[in-house]
Amino acid sequence: MTRSGTERRGSYAKGIAKREEILERALDVIAREGYRGASVKELADAVGLSQAGLLHYFDSKEELFTAILRKRDEVDSAGFGLYADDGSVVRGDVEKGFVAVIRHNADVPGLVQLFARLSVDAADPDHAAHAYFVERGRTLREAFAESLAARQAAGELTRAVDPAVLARIFQAVADGLQVQWMLEPDIDMAAITEALFTALDPRTARTEEAGRGAAS
Template sequence: MTNPPRPNGVRHGARGQARREEIVRAAMEVIAERGYRGASLAAVAEKVGLTQQGLLHYFPSKEDLLIAVLTMRDEWDSGERVIGEEPMTIAQAVGVVEANAHRSAIVRTFSALLGESVTEDHPAGPYFRDRYRLVRRDMAITLRRRWGDRLPSGLTPEEAAPLLVAIMDGLQFQWLHEPEGVDMPASFRAFLRLIDPEAIA
């Protein structure tokens, strides 16, 4: 007995989804090479063997593609969690930094976009502003769950949260520029020892 043929629409849907992912990955590569403003839909289309017209069938505009890039990156980072709903644990944050140390391509794409996002009317500007707000709030919750209203160092969770976020972003730039000069996971652990000398070996 063979499985019944799946209706065309579904097959197209699954194929379409795979194709969309392939396009988003190609867009990440082009952004890592040239930044978002320097990226062209033509360059993305060429990487996946589509015409620019064919690409627009999947993503009607360059901004739509940018949103898809940022969304995919968030999904990779958060695993099963939904950002803004369930804060990560400290151990999960360490896990993200360790994973990042093995995926310079996506770290490069994200860092380039973060830099560009502070320029005028950049389409990623609102994304980063909202994301920072959520991530600072989540980190404060994470820190409070672990250590209560005062960290061993005397800081409040609200004081430490923007520092935790700044360390993750800031280390990435140093590491991208000199991978052999900066051990990103070790540096992040050193920062956690500042927060609590006892907690992390």
């Protein structure tokens, strides 16, 4: 490889590394300062760049925030055991991992605010985050439906509802709870989600019937 080729390759690698540094620092800043407090200027200051220098790594402010959410998903997936190293879903931990992420969200309100705000704006097909939210929702539901189907086969979840529909219900509950939580911070999002799993477990109904029978 020529020297110019080596230099281009080195420059590209440095650019990727800087972009990753920006995203990692941005997660910390937004989690700490909140969505409204995390301006492009503050994010740029956190990584020692000018605002123009920061946006050199992204096409726009919206693209920057979309990349931050993608990084957040990457960190959460690795940290809470939602997926194995090969990208496949960890079936046995679907409830544990899903609920753990929801519980963790209560500790990072700024990122929840960013997600909620951007998800509304992304309804516009021309928005920078539109493809991200469509892709994220589809991938989440497909992986979740596979795990829910496994739980149905094991008798741990009702068979009355198709797993693909159940996956969409759980997604709607998680997203809706975030909005409710931003309005009423004392809501326990994780506990409510766990209650839904319990309500959909046929063993719960059998236990209740047995308890009523014993009491009569």
